Amino acid sequence: MNFDRIKEKLSILADAAKYDVSCSSSGSKRTNKKKGLGDSSGMGICHTYTADGRCVSLLKILLTNHCIFDCAYCVTRKSNDIKRAAFKVQEVVDLTINFYRRNYIEGLFLSSGIFKNADYTMERLILVAKKLRLEENFNGYIHLKSIPGASDDLMYEAGLYADRLSVNIEIPTQNGLKLLAPEKNREDFLKPMKKVRNEIVKYKSEKKLIKSTPVYAPAGQSTQMIVGATNETDAQIMYTAAHLYKKYKMKRVYYSGYVPISYDSRLPAIGTEVPMLRENRLYQTDWLLRFYGFSIDELLNQKHPNLDSDIDPKLSWALRNLHLFPVDINKADKQQLARIPGVGLKSVYKILQARKYRKLGWHHLKKMGIALNRAQYFMVCDSRDFLKADMSAQQIKSNILTQGKSKYKPLFNSQLNLFE
Amino acid sequence: MKIVLFDHSFEGLLSAIFEVFHLRLKDVKLMRQNNHAASFFDEEIWVSTDQEKAARVAKGIIKYGGKSDLTWLYRCFLSELAEVPQLILAYICQLMVDKHSGKNDFSRDAVIQLQKINKMIGREKHRMDAFVRFEKTANGLYFARIAPDFNVLPLNAKHFKTRFADQEWCIYDIKRDYGLLYDLESLRHVHLPSVNTFLHSTPPDLLAEDEVAYKKLWKNYFEHTNIQERANKKLHTQHVPKRYWKYLSEKYILDY
Structure with missing residues (x-):
């Protein structure tokens, strides 16, 4: 191998792939067969973290950054004047295997700019995965990008070798897409998504009858939306996400704060700060939807189209619904416990377990590590002092904010809000 | 106070615990042999590792607490922290009284400490998988x-x-x-x-x-x-x- 040339290509194509947020390597059930290489049946592993604090678990690269499209938000857009490169199929295979053997990575995340046409590109991606699985007996994690507009046959084949497939819808609204990527249309994104969903459903039902049905994309599919490139509201983003979870059975929807990379006047200027706090609040909302039993209209609706930046979405919901509190820690069911601000799912588990033995008081809860600074206003326990019951939402909020030490504090608006 | 010393192995600790029960010792402190600085006032008892005794204690733990309790204690033991033998002894004493696992009784101090240590072990194990x-x-x-x-x-x-x-x-x-x-x-x-x-x-x-x-x-x-x-x-x-x-x-x- 010519290592210098590989190094140059790797620099260019890793640089271009880094805006894809997904790095998950969990959720697959692929075990090591016949003393092959690798295993992806366990939990995901982050082998290292970049200087910006994001996890590195997969070798995340583009096959090439040549692209026939000119989407304004993308670094590899046709009109951008950057160095272009392309990997040979064998080069990607060698890199993956050698990195994996040294325990650098969990597997491969392969994406690509679109050259010639969608199907041609998709074929190349599949070729890499196929080689890894069949020639190298590789059982590590493979995440392939579904190329918008790829044909159904290819999408079927991709799922046979990949653990996860994803296609990024990038812009949450139709109008935004029309503005920033006029050559693309929504249908092209949704087509491979639909095919993959149908195949996964089919695989699951066939598997019950015929045990030897070949595995199809065991870690499901995911997608990603850019936040802050167009002027969409949080509600628009989260309703789209909720729709994707429900309709397309997504394993994950990722939110990526837009990093300014272009002087295009349709986009935030270079030097604009990446909306990291907003991104964080969207992920919190996402978790509330998926694990805490909230429905989207409880968190975001006509009256509250945007999330609060100074408090988390669960607290914000609780303050709007004080009539549902306080909750009795010693009696409430799992669902109710999970809705108390400051009580996460691990705390819920601890409470459920511990209260089998005795009634719980404040000191028990404190030792368990529950965030009482928020939780105390919304619960009663085995104690005489639960003074906080009749405070107003505004009082509770200001109490929490003055006592709390949020890392985002410098970003909060310090001006008083008249209309709350 | 009596100080019970054992070698560095988990079996050694279990043997020591066996002796604590066998000799009906009260007010004891379990210590690893090399962690220990001789004391002028306390009586020392040195327990050598005995696979048979260790196996009996392990059997007892499994009988009342199940296999998961034994693994849990073993994991905590791997932390090599000085306070762990004592916590494990306290847990096993309670287990023999209750006759069922108290591993999830998050309102008990010894349990919370052991759970914390177990979590530290899990984190370190996972880090090694990664690093x-x-x-x-x-x-x-x-x-x-x-x-x-x-x-x-x-x-x-x-x-x-x-x-x-x-x-x-x-x-x-x-x-x-x-x-x-x-x-x-x-x-x-x-x-x-x-x-x-x-x-x-x-x-x-x-x-x-x-x-x-x-x-x-x-x-x-x-x-x-x-x-x-x-x-x-x-x-x-x-x-x-x-x-x-x-x-x-x-x-x-x-x-x-």
């Missing part, structure tokens, strides 16, 4: 040095065995001077006197031809996958604490 960096040596062996905070290598064995079934590898704990060696057939504990435990990586003349090139490629990839605009040093060091940097080829400076 091991194999270097391919000239004879084809993939070799890695680690120095974990706790003695977690026994817990990592299964993970690496299933994953790297077709390559010979060795993970060496240079802090405790022993390693795990996989020879394509089986896994065993080894003590290798030839390993220089003062070095953080293998000298280049012992490495395979393309090893340095791959190290450089990895470091190069690591640097290019970073997004400058989102720099967050605090988060970075939180996830990759500095004490591990010396074993991570993407973090240390390659001087070849």
Whole structure:
């Protein structure tokens, strides 16, 4: 191998792939067969973290950054004047295997700019995965990008070798897409998504009858939306996400704060700060939807189209619904416990377990590590002092904010809000 | 107070606990032999490891608390923390009274402490799954040095065995001077006197031809996958604490 040339290509194509947020390597059930290489049946592993604090678990690269499209938000857009490169199929295979053997990575995340046409590109991606699985007996994690507009046959084949497939819808609204990527249309994104969903459903039902049905994309599919490139509201983003979870059975929807990379006047200027706090609040909302039993209209609706930046979405919901509190820690069911601000799912588990033995008081809860600074206003326990019951939402909020030490504090608006 | 001393093994601890029950000792302090500074006032009892006695205690734990209790205590023991033997004794005493597992009684102090330690062990084990960096040596062996905070290598064995079934590898704990060696057939504990435990990586003349090139490629990839605009040093060091940097080829400076 010519290592210098590989190094140059790797620099260019890793640089271009880094805006894809997904790095998950969990959720697959692929075990090591016949003393092959690798295993992806366990939990995901982050082998290292970049200087910006994001996890590195997969070798995340583009096959090439040549692209026939000119989407304004993308670094590899046709009109951008950057160095272009392309990997040979064998080069990607060698890199993956050698990195994996040294325990650098969990597997491969392969994406690509679109050259010639969608199907041609998709074929190349599949070729890499196929080689890894069949020639190298590789059982590590493979995440392939579904190329918008790829044909159904290819999408079927991709799922046979990949653990996860994803296609990024990038812009949450139709109008935004029309503005920033006029050559693309929504249908092209949704087509491979639909095919993959149908195949996964089919695989699951066939598997019950015929045990030897070949595995199809065991870690499901995911997608990603850019936040802050167009002027969409949080509600628009989260309703789209909720729709994707429900309709397309997504394993994950990722939110990526837009990093300014272009002087295009349709986009935030270079030097604009990446909306990291907003991104964080969207992920919190996402978790509330998926694990805490909230429905989207409880968190975001006509009256509250945007999330609060100074408090988390669960607290914000609780303050709007004080009539549902306080909750009795010693009696409430799992669902109710999970809705108390400051009580996460691990705390819920601890409470459920511990209260089998005795009634719980404040000191028990404190030792368990529950965030009482928020939780105390919304619960009663085995104690005489639960003074906080009749405070107003505004009082509770200001109490929490003055006592709390949020890392985002410098970003909060310090001006008083008249209309709350 | 009586001080009960045992050797460094888990069986040793279980034997000591057996003696505590057998001799009906009250007000005891369990200590590892080498952790101990002789005291003028306390009586010392030295218990040697007895597999049979240890097995009886283990059987008792399984009978009342189930296998998961035994694994849980073993994991905590691997932390090598001085207070752990005492916590384990306290837990087992309570277990013999209750006759059912109290592992999830999060309102009890000893349990919360053990759960915390178990969590620390889990975190360290997971870190080793992630932070091991194999270097391919000239004879084809993939070799890695680690120095974990706790003695977690026994817990990592299964993970690496299933994953790297077709390559010979060795993970060496240079802090405790022993390693795990996989020879394509089986896994065993080894003590290798030839390993220089003062070095953080293998000298280049012992490495395979393309090893340095791959190290450089990895470091190069690591640097290019970073997004400058989102720099967050605090988060970075939180996830990759500095004490591990010396074993991570993407973090240390390659001087070849």
